[in-house]
Amino acid sequence: MEQMAQLEKKVVAEMERIFPRLVDMARTIYEHPELGYEERKAAGLLGAFLKERGFQVAAGLGSLPTAFRAFQGGPERPSVGFLAEYDALPGLGHACGHNLIAVASAGAGAALAAALPNGAGRVFVLGTPAEEMHGGKIRMIQEKAFEGVEAALMFHPSVRNAAVKRTLAMTELKVSFHGKSSHAAAAPELGINALDAMVLTFSAINALRQQIPEDARIHGIITCGGDAPNIIPAFTEARIAVRSLEHRAMEALIERVRACAAGAAQATGCSFDMETVGPAYEGLLPNYTLAGLFEKHVEALGLVMEDHDETGYIGSSDIGNLSRLMPVIHPELTIGAREALPHTTGFCDAVQSEEAQRVMGIAAKALALTGLNYLIDPDIRTKVRAEFEEAGQKLGGANRS
Ligand SMILES: [Zn+2]
Ligand SMILES: [Zn+2]
Incomplete structure (x- = not known):
């Protein structure tokens, strides 16, 4: 097996190759904002991109026509999944930056799958609709859309750099x-x-x-x-x-x-x-082992994470429910508009800035590298799993807090 450092270089090179395409797709999704469960264009665009890169794509899952499940590689385990949100806000468009989440996760999946040695594991990209208003991931859990995924990764554009933020x-x-x-x-x-x-x-x-x-x-x-x-x-x-x-x-x-x-x-x-x-x-149950890996990678790529209160300025998200089923990360990265909070027109403007594109590229690399570390290093997997089990036991069962 190639050394981790060699594989990391491969992932970064592949990401740089596909980066212009990610920027293009982010712009298209931004210019055609779609509300929850109506994201046909965004889901179609990402599905086609992944299919081109050798993923098997199942589009439309049970009662969720705009969800998709794409994977590449084997054996079935170990596995890692990247979560692509793509819904917009009524009247505001992409003022939460989900178009950036969508392409960072699809890009991370594509770059990781391209660089991964044969037989090293399975890479999933999950199209997760309707985060803003309907808890799409909760319905996807009910539809068993996450079956076979061991750990789930995504990033969220924000006004600060924080590897871990809880949700309510x-x-x-x-x-x-x-x-x-x-x-x-x-x-x-x-x-x-x-x-x-x-x-x-x-x-x-x-x-x-x-x-x-x-x-x-x-x-x-x-x-x-x-x-x-x-x-x-x-x-x-x-x-x-x-x-x-x-x-x-x-x-x-x-x-x-x-x-x-x-x-x-x-x-x-x-x-x-x-x-x-x-x-x-459900509130988000953080996985500090995975979040620590992501933090290490974004810092090596030039961003500085900040001291912050994990429970300050937080809302609720359907990733909380997923975090009770598997280890997840949901780090936040500033896209340059520190004054304009998500769900405002100021943030919506920032989402299409060059700084936002740069940060999306760093996030995509760091997500892919974190996924690579997880798939290649059994010690990391053991640590991630042990932390998840222990946190679940403290709560008296993984599904309750
Ligand atoms: Zn939002
Ligand atoms: Zn959001």
């Missing part, structure tokens, strides 16, 4: 109140006011916020507040997100939100329903 467990709730309509001026005493119940619920949640752990978040909107000011509202509805680093803490908070709604229902005479919307997100 999250559940979205739909809360509705049922009262009784009446003329708001002529006979208000005959009505039961479902809007009052909703306003009291939000007031109770505001009070509750003072008593919850620092990492927890509760936030929401009223999606139906009544029909007309001269009718006592008989029906109101809200969407409320509950988040916490740990799944159990999130579940406890959901019960406290339920108590807020129950109290408001009792105070107003309304009845209420509370149900969950979509799948629950």
Whole structure:
């Protein structure tokens, strides 16, 4: 077997060869932003690119027409997978930079597969749609799309360089109140006011916020507040997100939100329903061994990682659920716009800058090199797996936190 350093050189050379193509594809996806589960163009483009490079590509997986699963090489194990997100945001386009994630992961898979000696393992690229709004990876897990993948790697454009960032467990709730309509001026005493119940619920949640752990978040909107000011509202509805680093803490908070709604229902005479919307997100379980390898590579390629709070400025992502099934990395790299946060027009502009392209190229190399280290070095695999098992045991089973 060739020395690791030789193979690393091969990976980097291959990445440099395909880099212009990655920039082209990133621009095409940027110029044609597609919302979650509508990413036909992006998935098709990446699938064709991988097929050209010898990957077997299965496009459209079960109930997910814009997901794909591509692989090359064997035997089946060891294996590594790169995650390509490609959905855009409504009204903002690629203001989260998923077009850069898409081509960095596809490029990493292609360069690694090209440089890998025969028989060294299997390289996967997974097209993972609808990260922003629908938790596409959670449905892909249900569809068994990650079968055979031992470890999953991706990077995310950001405002800082951080090898490890946690994410929050999250559940979205739909809360509705049922009262009784009446003329708001002529006979208000005959009505039961479902809007009052909703306003009291939000007031109770505001009070509750003072008593919850620092990492927890509760936030929401009223999606139906009544029909007309001269009718006592008989029906109101809200969407409320509950988040916490740990799944159990999130579940406890959901019960406290339920108590807020129950109290408001009792105070107003309304009845209420509370149900969950979509799948629950798990918090990201980091793998420091893999993240450390990625960090070493990006630093050798010229970026400087920063001291940071792993739990500061974080949201939720469907990679959290995957992190409970296999070791993952989801490092963040700044694309030059330190003032403009993701999901803003400023970040959207930065995504197509030359600096963003340069960082995408470094990320793609570092992802491929991390994958190479994992496939070639059995000691690394043992360490990565041991850390994953141990973290899962601490949580009392890998699927719960
Ligand atoms: Zn986003
Ligand atoms: Zn994103």
